Amino acid sequence: MLPLLLLPVLPSALASSAVEDNTTGVCQDGLLLPVWLPQHNLTVGDRIARGLVYFVSLLYLFLGVSIISDRFMSAIEVITSQEREVTVTKKGGVEQKIVVRVWNETVANLTLMALGSSAPEILLSIIEIYAKGFEAGDLGPGTIVGSAAYNLFVIIALCVSVIPAGETRKIKHLNVFFVTATWSVFAYVWLYVILAVTSPGVVDVWEGILTFSFFPLTVLTAYIADQRIALHKIPFKKFRLNRNRVIVAAESADIEMDKEPEVELLDDTLEQARRDYALVLRELRKQHPQKSISELEGLAKEQIDNSGPKSRAYYRVMATRSMTGGSMARPRSGSISGGRRPSTTTDDVTKFYFDPATYTVLENIGTFEITVVREGRDVPHPVILEYRTEDGTATAGTDYVGASGTLVFKPGDTQQTIKLQIIDDELFEEDEHFFVHLTDMKVQGQASHPIKLVTPKVAKILILDDDHAGVFAFPEACIDVPESEGLYELPVERSSGARGKIKLAYRTEDGTAKAGKDYVETHGYIVFENNEARKTIPIGIVPEHCYERNVSLFVELGEPEEDQPSETSTEMSHPYSALAANAAHAFLYGSYSNITYNLVSNNIHHKREDELTVEEKVALEGRPRLGLIPRVQINIRESDEFKNTVDKLVQKRGASAVSVSTSSWGEQFAEAIRVNSEGGEGEEDGPAEAPSCGGYVLHILTIFWKILFAFVPPAEYCNGWLCFWSAITVIGMLTAVIGDVSSHLGCSVGVKDTVTAICLVAMGTSLPDTFASKVAAIQDATADNSVGNVTGSNAVNVFLGIGVAWSIAAIYHSWHGNQFIVPPGNLGFSVMVFCTEALFAIFVLLLRRSNYVGGELGGPVGIKYLTSAFMFGLWLIYLTLSTLEAYGVIGV
Secondary structure (H helix, E strand, C coil): CCCHHHHHHHHHHHHHHHHHHHHHCCCCCCCCCCCCCCCCCCCHHHHHHHHHHHHHHHHHHHHHHHHHHHHHHHHHHHHHCCEEEEEEECCCCCEEEEEEECCCHHHHHHHHHHHHHHHHHHHHHHHHHHHCCCCCCCHHHHHHHHHHHHHHHHHHHHHHHHCCCCCEEECCCHHHHHHHHHHHHHHHHHHHHHHHCCCCCEECHHHHHHHHHHHHHHHHHHHHHHHCCCHHHCCCCCEEECCCCCEEECCCHHHHCCCCCCECCHHHHHHHHHHHHHHHHHHHHHHCCCCCHHHHHHHHHHHHHHHCCCCHHHHHHHHHHHHHCCCCCEECCCCCCCCCCCCCCCCCCEEEEECCCEEEEECCCCEEEEEEEEECCCCCCCEEEEEEEEECCCCECCCEECCEEEEEECCCCCEEEEEEEECCCCCCCCCEEEEEEEEEEEECCCCCCCEEECCCCEEEEEEECCCCCCEEECCCCEEEECHHHCEEEEEEEEECCCCCCEEEEEEEEECCCCECCCECCCEEEEEECCCCCEEEEEEEECCCCCCCCEEEEEEEECCCEECCHHHCCCCECCCCCHHHHHHHHHHHHCCCCCCCHHHHHHCHHHCCHHHCCHHHHHHHHCCCEECCCCEEEEEEECCHHHHHHHHHHHHHCCCCCEECCCCCHHHHHHHHHCCCCCCCCCHHHCCCCCCCHHHHHHHHHHHHHHHHHCCCCCCCHHHHHHHHHHHHHHHHHHHHHHHHHHHHHHHHHCCCHHHHHHHHHHHHHHHHHHHHHHHHHHHCCECHHHHHHHHHHHHHHHHHHHHHHHHHHHHHHHHCCCCEECCCHHHHHHHHHHHHHHHHHHHHHHHCCCCCCCCCEECCHHHHHHHHHHHHHHHHHHHHHHHHHHCCCCCC
């Protein structure tokens, strides 16, 4: 429906319009659409019906413009994300290759990004000039000023209030905001000047051209403010680190001529980037210890890019797709899923194998089972697998009971077990092993798909002797531990037996790593229970987040001893407990025995070998002892593979990892007919939910536009430029239709073009920006995307929309010896009201940067909603005053 503000003036306007229509034929054909005939003797009901048809058509056209703007902004995102690799020289003469952005972020926001979000308003102004025979119209300029008011007042009011409670958002690039805010106010002041001061009612050629020339000046001054360049230091620096921690490049002759670029603070920024990326990679390694470094690299890149601020184009496209039930963004490069990716043949092949393939059992275990599993499609017939045992160092009949036989997998069975038996004896033996083989497979029927025995089809069984107290040692003499480990569990293994409860002392010792600085000093006991083969010693690593950290410490084991009944409470001593201190003292001064209690009581260690009985010999052989590696060196460092991965992430970090573009026509048509689901698309987000009812409704309403605009070339072609020019051409044609429909709507119901422009057309063209700014305000850490870009767009609208259109018209009239007449009228009054209110709005935003509020957006609840109400009130005042002046209720 029409804005409520217009309802009080509609009755009289309708009557007035009817009279004018019958006498002067005020409704005229548009550029593309003819008027709705007949035009005479229309009742009020006829006019309201026509108005409703035009109004609904206009809304549908706004949807179409939003969808084609999706393609347009996708092209802009691809264009502004272009990168290239350059070689820079760091301090010390070391050369390094880095990836730099071709487009400066501020320049991109004020040129292509601003054009993308304001293209309908700009093109409407230009097309209206042509449609009216190069005479001034009210619709285009009114839409530009009305859109500026809506952007500054309504969008900011919404962004202020949507910030979660207790949070604030502050403009980070305040110097750029000051520049664009100044230009945005100046643009409308200048518009008033050329309308009512320099040559009232006439726009000269120099005024139009000068208006357009302010556009490159806006971009240049914003770039200088962004780079913090003193004017006396021009020519400019070539590189800088932007807020996304991306090194961006300015276009310069030096770079194009392959001269050595000058990099400001390159060493510091690259080192900080390394630390940031290394921290992310370490955290991912903790979360996914089973993944390879190449898989972690993919996850790290996706997380780093997704966590950074998104471009204005990203938020604009996401807002449009959300409004129209379209498909959301996807990763630019395929992300690595958390689970194993099934092969293309998994569903077509049935596989049988051991799982697991290695078993460790004690000699006294008796009977145990090993497992054979089926993976893949079920088999409709029984499958028979043959198996047999084979000696290794263990001998069938002496150490285990040999076995052979068959397993039968019936339809639906996914696993079967093989029972094996270990033979126990009283003699000490070294650890032994034997094997079980799957030897053959038969299917009782005709298989409809491949069935295979696959690796591992041999299982290894390791038998630990339980007659020996054990040999205690570290598995390796040197272990590399990543700094990100935090608390490293150092394994101690017990082999060649597991009889009895054994106490083992340990302590840490400085190497190049220093206790308290690089690691937490610890000492104490670990206690192996009877038949327990493995324990761990906790070693605390102190994080420094150093990219090239490489220090080492040592951990040493004391002689093992039998744990007496009175000492059973020493399971694991805290490093700083009294018991740990006693253990360290015992370790250092050798005050405990290394002979078991039975050997001590019988005093057999003093006997000659020929005096020992068989039982005493077995007892001596079975006493606990240290193995070959009682001392281990722990290196706290990052591997070369890890550092190379971090360097790769630093060098290749650039464009956003989330793509808003499509790579082929097939993909575009698939997205056009697919309804956006409610859930996430990736595995990490869980299964996607079915689209909502509202999603289906929006999709049905917009599917015509989606399929039509799927013919626009994909944004990936020609680096986005082919899509750019194709989309802007389509936007121009739709805008021409919108201009005609808007004029016919106003004519049908008696509403002037100026009022239609500021109330309806301005709001319709700015609606996607409203949702984009809302999402940006909530998701971004700063207010630059949601607030900073509003002021830049407002300035660009005047300098391009008014500057280009009026320059063309002024040159045309000058060529024919005439003047380009632009009555100040309602436009001048509207501009004056907007400029006055804009100063108040910007002043309020600056006041909110005080310590009490903390930023332009959010803040204390009361102030937050008071600010929003104030901003929204400014917009209502602007609409009311402009409408009343248009109908002559008030005048200046």
